[in-house]
């Protein structure tokens with residue numbers, strides 16, 4: 001492939017990243033390098049893939065390359081829910097075995113992350129907090145009733161929480177009710193992924209601020225990865241590049257780049273905490289998925305996440321004006337929930353890009369001989385990226401396992417998108433319609 005690719009454009013606005021201690025200087029790709037395995041993308045998927053490759057082959061040289069610093073991409077920008085349950089659309093899958101496989105894979109990812117956090121002392125607010133799925137009004141309650149049925153079908157435990165009990169936890173009477181599911185974990189995503197990056201096995205070399213601009217076949221069945229100041233020759237290439245996978249010519253017209261946004265407050269003072277009246281360390285996702293996600297962190301910050309935008313240029317054209325308008329919408333959602341904290345400002349507003357597909361199908365597998373990818377987690381990539389990256393490494397080294405067969409059974413080919421301009425028009429009007437229909441839940 002000779003074309004130069006479009007690169008990520010994550011800016012410095014992310015609160016999670018800003019809250020980290022200053023990073024050590026990056027090691028960049030320079031000169032001519034040879035690797036047994038190269039992994040592009042150091043998010044959940046790429047970090048897990050590189051780690052597992054090293055476990056299989058401690059003698060191999062493994063290069064993990066990212067265009068940015070670890071944690072500057074979506075894996076460090078998300079809302080920090082590590083969710084065990086299959087996402088909404090997968091929950092509606094007609095085959096119970098399909099859903100049980102997803103559940104088991106997500107839980108394996110959670111166990112894996114927990115083991116790494118403990119083994120390496122990664123300080124990332126990791127907590128077995130569970131998750132509330134919250135409804136504001138009748139529309140949300142109808143979604144919750146449907147969710148209750150899906151939980152019963154799945155045989156998973158859940159609790160209904162009514163407005164009064166909920167207000168004691170959340171510090172707001174805004175929600176009519178919620179369903180609490182216990183299997184979700186919460187974390188500080190930038191702290192988690194940067195900790196994973198710092199604790200890689202010795203034979204994984206992490207090269208940051210090293211965008212791969214072009215891939216070329218080496219004529220012997222391997223690949224040459226071209227950066228601006230160096231090149232990597234490798235026999236095996238693993239892509240943990242999410243939406244950017246299509247830039248290398250793979251899964252073209254099958255992935256949709258979507259951006260969603262979050263704002264958070266500075267940490268509440270002691271007196272603000274009293275006025276707030278709720279607890280620390282909880283997370284709520286909206287019953288109606290187009291609604292608002294809310295979190296209270298262990299370090300006293302309230303987070304609001306909502307709004308979706310179709311970003312064909314991966315956020316390159318995200319303007320200050322767009323962020324200001326999103327921030328103002330976030331402020332409305334915040335004040336509707338926490339009017340008692342009207343004097344507490346947001347300190348950061350940020351967006352992040354991820355991939356969805358029209359049929360909500362994840363891709364996992366070999367794209368062509370020697371090139372492997374896990375891409376398109378439909379916006380729930382903390383657990384999925386971790387387990388799919390791990391198993392991608394198994395696939396790349398030729399290992400077999402029941403988990404590998406499970407992930408192959410539940411993944412497939414994201415469906416083709418219609419051509420432009422129909423695609424952009426269709427996605428934008430669908431996002432606008434969902435926001436309008438869900439306005440009472442925002």
Ligand SMILES: Cc1cc2nc3c(=O)[nH]c(=O)nc-3n(C[C@H](O)[C@H](O)[C@H](O)COP(=O)(O)OP(=O)(O)OC[C@H]3O[C@@H](n4cnc5c(N)ncnc54)[C@H](O)[C@@H]3O)c2cc1C
Nearest residue numbers: 041043044045067073075078079080081212352380381382
């Ligand atoms: C605001 C927000 C909230 C979210 N909330 C949640 C949540 O609570 N729970 C959850 O599970 N998911 C959530 N998500 C989704 C989740 O963040 C993603 O699904 C997940 O990060 C995907 O992980 P990944 O490793 O596949 O890809 P990414 O994290 O996108 O990593 C891809 C990496 O590839 C690198 N890259 C791309 N192109 C190149 C190149 N040419 N050269 C070198 N490097 C390259 C990028 O810099 C990036 O670091 C949220 C997303 C956002 C934006």
